[in-house]
Amino acid sequence: MNMKLADPAKSKPEPNSLEEWLDVLCNEEMPIFSNTAISVHNILSDEKKGATDLASVILQDPNLTVKLLKISNSQSYNPLRHKMVTVSRAVIVIGFEIIRKLTLACSFFESILSETNKQQVNEEIARAILAAVHAKSIAIAAKDSSPEEVFIAALLKHLGSICFWSFCSEQGAHIQLIINRGNYSREDAERQVLGFELAELSACLSDAWQLGGLIEESIKLKANTPITNPRLVFIQLGYDIIEALKEGEDSKKYEDCISKVRQLTKQSRLVITENIKNNANVAYDIARQLGAVDAAILIQNSLDKLDDSDESLVVFDKKQLQFSILQDIASIISGRPDVNLLLETVLEGIHRSIGMDRTIFCVLAPDKRSLREKMSFGWCKGPLGYKVIFNISDSPMNLFFHVLSGIDAFWAKPSVNTALYTLMDINVVGKNECFMMPVFFKNTQIGLIYADRGIHKQSLTEEDFNTFKYFTQQANIGLTVFRMQLKL
Template sequence: MSEPAVENISEPLSLEEWTSVLCDRDMPIFSSTAFSIDAILRDDKKGAMDLANVILHDPNLTAKLLKMSNSSYYNVSRQKMVTVSRAIIVLGSELIRELTLACSFFEAILPAANRERANQEIARAVHAAVQAKSLALSVNDPSPEEVFIAALLHQIGNVAFWCFSGKQGERLLSLINKENCTLEEAEKQVLGFKLTDLAVSLCKTWKLGGLIEDSVKKGKQVNPRVKLVSLGYVITDALKEGHQSKQYAECVDKISVLTGKSKQSVEALMVQNTDTAVNIAKQFGAVSASRLINKEAFQAEEEESRVPEEDKKLVQIQILQEITGIMSGKIDINLLFEMVMEGIQRGLGIDRALFALLAQDKKSMKEKLSLGWRKEFYDQKIIFSISQSPLNLFCLGLKTPQGLMIKGVSDGVLFTDADKRVIGQHDCFLMPVCSSEQPIGLIYADRSFSSQPFTDDEFNGFKHFVQQANIGLAMYRMQGKK
């Protein structure tokens, strides 16, 4: 099945315009994720749970990341992971960070028009990334996953341009095919800049940094690991030229010297990596591109690569089992609430969920953990006012230990003007989080984007998750007193 065509609005006319349009109009999902990850990495106070929050804000990204995390390519231990929190614990935050960037990148580009040139660039990038990671493993590189993501995004300028270009892309292809023009000459003539310049500009704007930025920089490189990224593309291009070509023979010699492996072993590994790249592309959802990596190896139907819609009941059961496991030993209270919130959002199909703590003056509550909220800034915190006169839904929620299901229309009197400015006026669930039977905050959930009505069964599921949070909090307090 081909991807839906993207309406071609007005095309940018300069490097600066292309950078701006790709970031703001065409790839906002990736922009938001990249900026959020950068903010987390720059803040010493932020850690694995903050990374999980970034992922859980996007249900599609969450599903794709969990699918990749459970694949044999990444999950060597074969431990089943049903929550993002568990994936971070098992695989480590560094690997999950790299996977998040990769999955978010594909989330951003795959809805674009199904252009042949775009698929060629995606296929080359995935194939080179797998080959580069294999090289990194062979030479005992400290972070093969970092090499993988750097190779995957090395041609980010080319991939982004061909996914979202219109008439300019057509003129480029016409120059290359009909006028015997080199790609760089055509780029300069049509765009006024080279696509490698666009890669550099996007890296800086998205603050990708590290090995990704080093690999797209121009001039002499001081980072020796960049060589692994470049060799990934050398291998990919050599395989495309064929086994009988001079380029292929030189490539095999070069890899043999670097890794200390025999030429036969190098050739066998290159073929094996090609098959792996086909599967990786399909897992990312790049089915059309996977066919271009190795047409002979492609056998699975397009349906297999899609991320299946989650069975919400099954997700609830699985996450509740994870929560039970957490409470069977020494409780990590942050992880417990992270899983409770993930269970509410994914298990009940919630658009927005928030855990807010009561302020000392008991006149307001401030966000401790939120999922699904569209914020202008990643660090922006949501604050609720508690109003007794007139009574608002948050004040009533704190006083109702059995939980509330509020109707946005019929219970409209509970929404003050201040509430409407913060959350709008939607059907929602509320239930207090208590310590020693005293409310210390509450959990709020709504479907502000989808506007789907809630059911009694979903309300019961919500209450069950919050009850687990309260039980876990009580056990945590008891453990602290021992």
């Protein structure tokens, strides 16, 4: 493989130690994934946090949202083909734990694939996806309690290697040169050039990103170490099968893999070999859904399936997305009363289908002097995760008092409603155009929904306002229906 060395005059020096590589990846090259991984860990470790908090993390990144929904709508995760257009619905249908794990995987590849693709990193990604599919297939056949956990752990087992090859320059070229000469193994070449093995980088990244669980066990499993956890055996077999196929289906290594799978699953040789062949197609589809098109080509080695007409893909048209989410809302209203799911879906509909930066539902405090966050999307609240609080002031009258004085939606504009933007409001939300509307239960105001584009500062339109009003009206209609059902 020909690789052009970077011009030192045109690029910054590469990290020279394990610690430097760790710092650069976490804080410079992949800060978004670092934040996502830590946020997901915090949600898992806090009993008070759940599906809404996870959805909020996902919806902060539109690309991550789309990738996650593509996978959620795929045959692997949605065999009954119930189209899911909201993250809230995906969590309900597929389950919190699976969505949490898929969020990590999608966010990781989103960070990696934002860089210029290279041959070596695509080979690493293709290998990881194939191994993960093989491992999951074995786990399913062995009746494992959570094949999805096995899949994600196998997918991220060599994350240090994937990260390194995504962002390296001269060091990567030097390692390849040493390996191609045939004098060193990959691990020996890594130690000679870097002073450490990329497996060590994987372990350090796992600690920094608090991945934990089976992912951490898989990453920190050392070569030639006896494996006592059968789930780690599934993962190791996933990678062994890839290496065995390189030597051919008539090789001893391949037969050893087949024999191990038979012992674990009690399947026939014919079934196992058919599964291995079918797994390549599954891996191809997953690579596409993750946006790793070049890796998908390596997996399948053909372009004939690169057809974006797959019905499982999430709709992108704004009108169609609005219609689909409104159908979800109608289904919620006509079903068993679930106030949280109704409000989550309404908020997500506003946030995604209109294209808002920040969307929030706040409830009135008992003293009616403030509004306190109940659920929100897109709000950057820092590491402490504080709750947003809007103060209600009648002297001077502010935005929130004005809205709660009526029953209609309000489109606030700094150029027109200057007096309503008090200093206290500006400190919390800035001085941006925004949409607001009261929310009612039993004909009594219980809070309001607020939305703006205060991050990207894009203008709002009359069409946006009408759509906002319609979605918030659905929230009020739904709450009225629920109240009537509770009376029956």
